[in-house]
Amino acid sequence: MKPVSRRRMLGTMVFAGAAFAGRALAATPPKETGLSFEGLLKHQPGFQPRRPAPEPRELPGFLSRRQLARTYAVYRDAFANLLAAEHSLATASRAPADRVAYARLRRDQIEAANSVLLHEFYFRNLASTRVQPPQYVTANFNEHMGSFGSWREDFAACARIAETWAVLVYDPYDDRWHNAALGASDAGGWVGANPLVVCAIADYAWSIDYRDRDTYVDAFLGRIDWNEVDARYHAVDRQ
Numbered sequence: 001m002k003p004v005s006r007r008r009m010l011g012t013m014v015f016a017g018a019a020f021a022g023r024a025l026a027a028t029p030p031k032e033t034g035l036s037f038e039g040l041l042k043h044q045p046g047f048q049p050r051r052p053a054p055e056p057r058e059l060p061g062f063l064s065r066r067q068l069a070r071t072y073a074v075y076r077d078a079f080a081n082l083l084a085a086e087h088s089l090a091t092a093s094r095a096p097a098d099r100v101a102y103a104r105l106r107r108d109q110i111e112a113a114n115s116v117l118l119h120e121f122y123f124r125n126l127a128s129t130r131v132q133p134p135q136y137v138t139a140n141f142n143e144h145m146g147s148f149g150s151w152r153e154d155f156a157a158c159a160r161i162a163e164t165w166a167v168l169v170y171d172p173y174d175d176r177w178h179n180a181a182l183g184a185s186d187a188g189g190w191v192g193a194n195p196l197v198v199c200a201i202a203d204y205a206w207s208i209d210y211r212d213r214d215t216y217v218d219a220f221l222g223r224i225d226w227n228e229v230d231a232r233y234h235a236v237d238r239q
Contacts, residue, residue, distance in 0.1 A: 040121075040194055040195070040232055040235055040236060050079070050082070050083065052075075052076060052079050053075070053119075053120045053123060055068070055069065055072045056068045056071075056072065056123045056126065057128075059126060059127075059128050059223065060128075062126075062219055062220075062222075062223045063126070063209060064208065064209050066208055067205075067206070067208040067209045070204055070205075070208060071119070071122075071200060071204060071205045072123075074115075074119070074202075074204050075115070075116065075119035075120075075123075078112045078115035078116050078119065079112075079116050081108060081111075081112040082109065082112035082113050082115075082116055084108075085105055085108040085109040085112055086109060088105050089105050089106075089109060092105055107185075110188065111184060111185060111187070114184075114187035114188050114189075115184065115187060118165055118167070118187055118195065118198050118200070119200065121195050121198040122198040122199065122200045124225070124228055125197060125198060125224055125225050125228045125229060126223060126224075126225060127223045127224060127225035127226075127228075128223075129223075130222055130223065131223075131224065131225055131226045131227060132226065133148065133226040133229075133230075134226060134227065134230045136230055136233070136234070137226055137229055137230050137233070140177065140233065141177075144176050144177035145177060151168070151177075151179070152221055154179050155168060155179050155197070155199075155221070156214075156217055156218070156221065158179045158180065158181040159181070159199055159201045159213070159217040159220075160213065160214065160217070161181055162181030162182060162183070162201050163181075163182070163183030163184065163202070164182060164183050164184045164187060164200070164201065164202045165181075165182040165183075165187055165189075165198065165199065165200060165201065165202075166179070166180075166181055166182075166199045166201050166217070167179070167180050167182060167189060167195050167196075167197065167198050167199070168180075168195070168196045168197035169189060169190050169193035169194060169195050169196060170193060170194045170196055170233060170236055170237075171190055171192065171193040172192065172193075172194070172236065172238055173192055175238055177196070178190060178193070180193075184202075194232065194236045195232075196229050196232050196233055197224060197229055199217065199220050201213060201216075201217065
């Protein structure tokens with residue numbers, strides 16, 4: 001029998017140890033707690049385990065308690081739908097014969113997940129009083145949008161024609177800011193982009209307090225928490 005070299009023996013031991021460790025890690029995955037230290041969640045708790053955001057308080061002169069309660073109810077429905085979809089997916093059949101049901105679950109999951117996240121970003125960027133954009137924000141408006149005024153005009157135009165959401169996003173792939181008009185089914189929006197300003201523009205978000213969408217959007221633009229927007233961009237800016 002040919003003797004085994006020390007180097008080969010050590011290599012075999014390392015490979016076996018790595019394989020064992022890999023199996024152990026696969027058997028006991030780490031607990032998911034959300035990434036509280038990077039991206040838009042920097043210095044904030046993550047979304048795992050899933051817990052609903054608290055109901056927002058009335059914003060006098062902008063959104064009544066009744067109006068916010070209606071929006072929050074839509075958010076809680078989306079939250080419940082997300083949990084239901086994820087629960088069903090855990091045991092759903094992946095067989096070709098069941099692809100229609102499986103496709104429906106996948107659509108429900110992403111639609112609900114996007115709705116949950118965008119509602120939470122929306123609630124977080126609402127201000128109780130008028131907030132002036134910090135210099136860091138206005139400088140970036142000048143760089144990416146020409147000016148704050150041109151951004152505001154274009155954002156209002158997006159809100160006017162959007163189905164469900166008007167958003168300002170930062171795309172780290174082209175290092176630019178973009179306005180986007182989104183519906184419920186495409187609320188994932190710009191792939192890989194980070195939402196900086198989120199405005200819910202479906203009827204449920206304004207029709208109790210406002211007679212038309214344009215008036216609501218104008219009021220929203222005066223009640224954005226620019227300090228929150230500033231913190232969001234600081235967390236994801238590539239520079």
